[in-house]
């Protein structure tokens with residue numbers, strides 16, 4: 012039987028990279044469920060005709076049931092991301108990230124989907140005393156977003172044990188790369204850095220810039236997500252989806268200045284509520300059980316990402 016893949020949030024930055032990677036496999040059909048709240052059809056434009064697009068919201072259980080029907084593997088990436096957004100406006104993020112995830116899990120169990128892979132978040136860890144962060148550590152979410160994503164993990168594991176649905180949760184660690192949307196104050200920091208760099212303006216850094224992140228290139232995440240859909244004996248588990256390194260924001264900005272040959276000292280603002288100080292993935296379990304093998308160093312990832320923004324930023328800004 013050939014596979015039918017459904018990607019919720021498939022028009023988003025990470026979802027669209029996953030759709031590309033799934034189509035490259037040429038072993039099944041691909042469908043996307045997206046409400047285009049933060050996703051954009053342009054992210055998939057050159058793939059038109061090669062996948063099915065369903066416009067729908069995961070808060071709507073019957074829309075989810077219709078989209079899930081016939082799927083063999085479901086990749087649940089639809090979410091309202093962003094720590095500060097979940098603090099400024101907690102209701103929509105709660106409804107999408109928790110209730111929406113529940114709708115997806117229920118539909119997958121009812122449709123006897125072979126496996127669901129869930130996009131969890133490294134924010135679940137909060138501030139740990141020890142780095143790197145290992146899956147066995149007690150989660151300590153510091154924001155509504157972190158709590159919501161953690162609840163999704165718990166639900167995945169409960170659907171695996173109580174309802175016979177195979178699930179794998181991957182804690183994404185600060186994913187960056189082409190197509191990350193820099194147009195909102197809630198955008199990922201590297202997309203905002205890229206935009207500032209190209210416009211030759213100083214970025215704003217919240218806090219002293221010495222907070223660190225395990226920046227993970229989007230293609231490495233997409234390939235791990237696919238491995239998680241097929242690895243044996245992993246149902247109900249949670250894995251880190253990170254690169255395994257960490258860099259401070261000051262280091263990354265300096266690296267970008269170096270690549271571009273400019274000097275643009277950052278502006279520093281007050282630290283952000285709900286922010287985690289340091290983040291770095293222990294990749295041991297993902298390497299062992301899922302054959303995780305991140306290929307992109309930060310420098311290589313930044314170069315590729317910058318090249319994409321240089322070509323596409325002006326176009327993306329006028330398209331809005």
Ligand code: UD2
Nearest residue numbers: 092093132133134183184185199200215216217283287290
């Ligand atoms: C969290 C999760 C990440 C993912 C993401 C989804 C952690 C460690 N990571 O990312 O895995 O789930 O949420 O949204 O919890 N910043 C600036 N200037 C800006 C924007 C951001 O200094 O203009 C800082 C921000 O205060 C933070 C860092 O950059 O210290 C990264 O912020 P982000 O919003 O890109 O991602 P983060 O870490 O909240």
